[in-house]
Amino acid sequence: MSPRPSPPAKRAFKRTPPNPKPEYEFLGPPGAVGMFIALPLITYGLYFNCREGFGCPPAFWDSKDGFWPSISANPTAYPVDLFNFFLSTWDMAAFQVYSAFILFLFVCYFVVPGPVVEGAVVGGVGGSPLTKDRSKYTLKYKVNSLRTLMLIAAIIIATLVTKGVKPFLFLHTHFIGLITASLVWTFSVAIFVYIWSFLPDSNGQEKILAIGGNTGNMIYDFVLGRELNPRFSASPDSTFDIKYFIELRPGLIGWILLNFGFACQQYSELGRITNSMAAVLLFETFYVVDSFWNEAAVLTTMDITTDGFGFMLANGLLTWLPMNYSLQARYLAAYPVDMSILHCFIVLGVQCIGYHIFRSANGQKDTFRRYGAEAPQNKGLKYMETASGSKLLISGWWGTARHINYFGDWLMALAWSLPCGLATPIPYFYPIYFAVLLIHRELRDEEKCRKKYGKDWDKYCEIVRWRIIPYIY
Structure with a gap:
């Protein structure tokens, strides 16, 4: 009886050492720490400085109250203890809704049909030889964000016909909780892709890192991102790219949904939609639809071809974009303008x-x-x-x-x-x-x-x- 053949030996996994002379961007590690702290606080600050019942600063400077008078006029409205502040904004219902939204988009990515296109040539350091050149390669992506948005629009219309605007008022009344929920997802995704970047791929080889994403400074690499194209498979035929998925869907679609929720709030208060609110909804929705119509164009942007995926991009797409870009609609919901x-x-x-x-x-x-x-x-x-x-x-x-x-x-x-x-x-x-x-x-x-x-x-x-x-x- 012949002996059982030995399995082929796997290639030893060797991790790329940090760049000997890293070229920092965004002011280097201090700038990364600043973004890590400041970006979430700015998002909260925009909410607390302009909300219904507390007013919105009429000017940057007031002769009586100084800089941003609404803050000095009611200082007790602004918590100092960040931990207790975070707990005070926690909203389980908002977290469940935001998480269900992300899960729905994830399922739609695979279920909703769409063509598969080849992206631009990108380059990183190390990694599996997806093409003959280890550092220059192309990946495939599924393009279906516009069809996903059309599906969501159909669901919204069906809900409006059957239940009216009431279900969408949740987005206004639970907005602060949605900010916190988005930040939980931001940190979770950023931590996951950071740890994921150190693990070998399915071929037992190191991941392809962004150029400049392997400085050895933990905070800087965490914020700017280590891996260039975080995926669950090293196969060039796979299409689910974490960065690409988050680049368009949660932020842009979430932005439009929040705008619609604020418009519903205005309608419930006034019994109509002002022409200013209609203009904001029309222009911003058109911008998103136009972006989705030209979805493949995002594959040539620096976000996809050059930048690593870390906290900066995760925060920008999951929190900053939907929560801050919807500011105009949220303002008009509280302070209508004709x-x-x-x-x-x-x-x-x-x-x-x-x-x-x-x-x-x-x-x-x-x-x-x-x-x-x-x-x-x-x-x-x-x-x-x-x-x-x-x-x-x-x-x-x-x-x-x-x-x-x-x-x-x-x-x-x-x-x-x-x-x-x-x-x-x-x-x-x-x-x-x-x-x-x-x-x-x-x-x-x-x-x-x-x-x-x-x-x-x-x-x-x-x-x-x-x-x-x-x-x-």
């Missing part, structure tokens, strides 16, 4: 101009990348060739500014706040924050391009002088 005809035209004009710049600029860049300069739709566009073989547009939208799409994106953000009027700066938090975010993103992209193109980038910058806003910045 816009004049002139006010309506201003808001509509800013929105349309912003969308035209944003979508046409991105469309021009996308068709140039797909079809090249010889395609009929790209006729007349000028470009310069770089030593790396890439072609950079120097005419059309991209001849006016190097990141002209950011300007259009920001104008739309401003249009979402303008319906709230000028009684308080609080609803303008998003365009203010977004301006800072876009400038920082532009600086990061500039640094990346300068490393990639070298002297060719300097030449390009001489031709296209402006960064975001022509003749201004």
